[in-house]
Amino acid sequence: MIPELGYGAAIVALGLALWGAVAAALGERTGRPALLLSAQHAAVGVFVLVTACFALLTYAFLTFDFSVRYVATNTNLGTPFYYRITGVWGALEGSIILWTWMLALYTLIVILRHRESARELYPWVLTVMLGVLAFFLLVITVAAPPFARLSPVPADGRGLNPLLEDTGMITHPVALYLGFTGLTVPFAFAMAALCTGRVGDAWITMTRRWTIVAWYFLSLGLLIGGWWSYHVLGWGGYWAWDPVENAAFMPWLTATAFLHSVMIQERRRMLKLWNLALVILTFGLTLFGTFLTRSGVIASVHAFTQGTIGAFFLSFLALVMLSALGLLAWRWEALSAQGALDSVVSRESVFLLNNVMLVAAAFTVFFGTVFPLLSEALRGVKVSVGAPFFNQVNVPLFLGLIFLMGVGPLIAWRRATVDNLRRNFLGPVLTGVAAATFFFALGVRSALAVLTLALTVFVAATIALDFARATRARARLGEPLLPAMGGLLRRHNRRYGGFVVHLGILIIAVGVTGSQAWSVQTETTLDRGQSAALAGYRVRFEDLTASEESNHFKVAGTFTVSDGRVLGVLRPAKKFYPQEQSPIAYVDYRLGLREDIYLVLGDFARDGSRATVKFQVNRLVSWIWIGGLVLTAGAGLAILPETKRTA
Amino acid sequence: MSRRPWRWLIPLAALPVLALLAYGFRVDPRAIPSPLVGRPAPGFTLTAFDGTPLGLEAQRGRVVVLNFWASWCYPACYEEAPVLERSWRAYRDRGVLVVGVDIQDTVEAARKFMRDFGLSFPNAPDPTGKVSVDYGTYGVPETFFLDRRGRIRAKHVGALTDEVVRTHVERLLAEPAS
Numbered sequence: 001m002i003p004e005l006g007y008g009a010a011i012v013a014l015g016l017a018l019w020g021a022v023a024a025a026l027g028e029r030t031g032r033p034a035l036l037l038s039a040q041h042a043a044v045g046v047f048v049l050v051t052a053c054f055a056l057l058t059y060a061f062l063t064f065d066f067s068v069r070y071v072a073t074n075t076n077l078g079t080p081f082y083y084r085i086t087g088v089w090g091a092l093e094g095s096i097i098l099w100t101w102m103l104a105l106y107t108l109i110v111i112l113r114h115r116e117s118a119r120e121l122y123p124w125v126l127t128v129m130l131g132v133l134a135f136f137l138l139v140i141t142v143a144a145p146p147f148a149r150l151s152p153v154p155a156d157g158r159g160l161n162p163l164l165e166d167t168g169m170i171t172h173p174v175a176l177y178l179g180f181t182g183l184t185v186p187f188a189f190a191m192a193a194l195c196t197g198r199v200g201d202a203w204i205t206m207t208r209r210w211t212i213v214a215w216y217f218l219s220l221g222l223l224i225g226g227w228w229s230y231h232v233l234g235w236g237g238y239w240a241w242d243p244v245e246n247a248a249f250m251p252w253l254t255a256t257a258f259l260h261s262v263m264i265q266e267r268r269r270m271l272k273l274w275n276l277a278l279v280i281l282t283f284g285l286t287l288f289g290t291f292l293t294r295s296g297v298i299a300s301v302h303a304f305t306q307g308t309i310g311a312f313f314l315s316f317l318a319l320v321m322l323s324a325l326g327l328l329a330w331r332w333e334a335l336s337a338q339g340a341l342d343s344v345v346s347r348e349s350v351f352l353l354n355n356v357m358l359v360a361a362a363f364t365v366f367f368g369t370v371f372p373l374l375s376e377a378l379r380g381v382k383v384s385v386g387a388p389f390f391n392q393v394n395v396p397l398f399l400g401l402i403f404l405m406g407v408g409p410l411i412a413w414r415r416a417t418v419d420n421l422r423r424n425f426l427g428p429v430l431t432g433v434a435a436a437t438f439f440f441a442l443g444v445r446s447a448l449a450v451l452t453l454a455l456t457v458f459v460a461a462t463i464a465l466d467f468a469r470a471t472r473a474r475a476r477l478g479e480p481l482l483p484a485m486g487g488l489l490r491r492h493n494r495r496y497g498g499f500v501v502h503l504g505i506l507i508i509a510v511g512v513t514g515s516q517a518w519s520v521q522t523e524t525t526l527d528r529g530q531s532a533a534l535a536g537y538r539v540r541f542e543d544l545t546a547s548e549e550s551n552h553f554k555v556a557g558t559f560t561v562s563d564g565r566v567l568g569v570l571r572p573a574k575k576f577y578p579q580e581q582s583p584i585a586y587v588d589y590r591l592g593l594r595e596d597i598y599l600v601l602g603d604f605a606r607d608g609s610r611a612t613v614k615f616q617v618n619r620l621v622s623w624i625w626i627g628g629l630v631l632t633a634g635a636g637l638a639i640l641p642e643t644k645r646t647a
Numbered sequence: 648m649s650r651r652p653w654r655w656l657i658p659l660a661a662l663p664v665l666a667l668l669a670y671g672f673r674v675d676p677r678a679i680p681s682p683l684v685g686r687p688a689p690g691f692t693l694t695a696f697d698g699t700p701l702g703l704e705a706q707r708g709r710v711v712v713l714n715f716w717a718s719w720c721y722p723a724c725y726e727e728a729p730v731l732e733r734s735w736r737a738y739r740d741r742g743v744l745v746v747g748v749d750i751q752d753t754v755e756a757a758r759k760f761m762r763d764f765g766l767s768f769p770n771a772p773d774p775t776g777k778v779s780v781d782y783g784t785y786g787v788p789e790t791f792f793l794d795r796r797g798r799i800r801a802k803h804v805g806a807l808t809d810e811v812v813r814t815h816v817e818r819l820l821a822e823p824a825s
Contacts, residue, residue: 069721069722072721073721073722150725152764154718154719154721154756154759154760155756156719156756157721158720158721159719284661291668310671310672311672314665314668314672317665318661321658321661322658322661325658325660325661326655326658328658329658332651332654370664370667370668373667373668373671374667377667377670578752578753579717579719579751580751
């Protein structure tokens, strides 16, 4: 009965979404407010019904309703309580429900916030949001029904993919989907701007904070994904250029480009066409990412499934791209009239270059991701594109972006004078050069590491310089120092929020550089009581214990870590799940600001006398997560409502 | 507005990419041919669920459909169980043997599965996992088609359909015995 209710709710929601999309558009064309109101009610109804779907599926998980195929596939009697809740979005069908629910939630917030403030654009925004919702509801009702029955009803379920039994997996999809679905809002406003012909700045001003929110969640999702990969998968890395990671990274790159290019439109009325194209591209890439993850077209460690769903996503992607780009072509005349660059040495051109690099990075990632497909289509040869390609192409681009991160915010608009450049950059450049010398003297010999660290210091110096100057200016007006700083952050929250986000990215860059350049590892087989040494640490194999857990069998090694004095005990393990062919590694680690000690248990003798262990000392990895926290603070600052400027 | 007709080419730029993605449906990135195809099938001796010995050696001269399955494998094993039973009933008189090997499973769950689907062909658990390792299975269900000379002639990954079984079995039955 419960599953039928859920299925019914999804069908009614689909009907409402379709009606709402049509009604909002009709309301705009005919000028009848009753139609628009009806569309609004439909959107609220969709939200309520999708919430009900989500709740019913969760209920089926909590009550072990194995007559529902999705429940039987993703949980079993041994699955712990909280993983039964997160198991709801552990696979394809449920993740689409979560996605749809978030989209419905965003739609509701758009209604609450913009129904008065965006009168002209609002009906089309509603049409687009409800149209996208209708597509996802179609997927829920036809292509990947989460409430499909299973017969005969099994006694027990298969259980969640053991790799997903982790707190990171509770939050990673949530953050990522909030980012993905959030990007629908700027897209909807862009479409509304094209439909109404109001391609000026209104849609940009209204969606600015939406884009930051979505961008932030996408960043958070990527970082949590990296954390999950680092502490669950046991290969000591956090990013593998896997197609599914790339799928989330590409819209991040183009959304980042968009966040920067809108500033030029707001300030200089330039790049109207470019901004619309970026939003369309970003939204297209989120759909492409979903397509990639769910179609099985490209092999990946965490691609979900194969089946008809890929065709659904591809058709929708085609519909979206062709109609959005068609609208763009239709409004071409209105978009192409715009100002010109005054000088190559100006903030506009630096931002433009930043955009070119970000889009180039997105393109190379795209190319690397679909290349296996291209190769098979054109030459019939199966190839795989690995990390070396992505690193070689992207590292120079990212270094360039870090450099521009220092230049962009301080260089003058329109045309920078020699005086402006000297005033703003002489100090930071010298600091950067001094930093390079310093790190070289410390014994850093990797050119890439020296360059990255020097660039990082340079950018940090520009931020410090700007902040110090602005504080001094306020202090000169008689404000005490700390309130002056606080007032600055609050009054110019967008500017300084951006700076704090930049600092977060710099810190992440330091973490990535450090871990790539200086991490060391070894793999040895130890008898009980024997030790292995690496980078000043000793790891002693003490014991091997076996235990029966609720849904798996676990063999854990006990290792004492010391650097002269005992630092602690680590217990890496192997988990044997009945439904898995091979055991799942359970990593144990000791995190530190300078380095992490990271142990993975390999083979072991059944009597516990001997064990193979992979022993890694990973340098500076923690700074990636710390950078994520800084980035969070910056994004939070940037989305605060802007205060009225008094001065 | 008749100026710049080329602007309508912009949407068309998306077409090659879409076409490439559509092409993706026609290929399976995981379809890596099994190196075992064409080789003699690894022998084994297991004890069937009904207690009788079950091995391949005695079956030389018969076409064998060797299916690896598990009771926790949804939905594929649930979809193909009726197919296997139908095939067994249809082909047993023509000398075809259907054999199930149940891997990574508990005996009670496996018995319930066989009862639910009314499976009547010989079925054995693989308690040590040796047989599934010998055949290089990396998931369930996987099915191997063996010819009368005991060689592996085809491997099918995922749920079987009547069509797949018929194609392989008819082809192997049409071959001479030696």
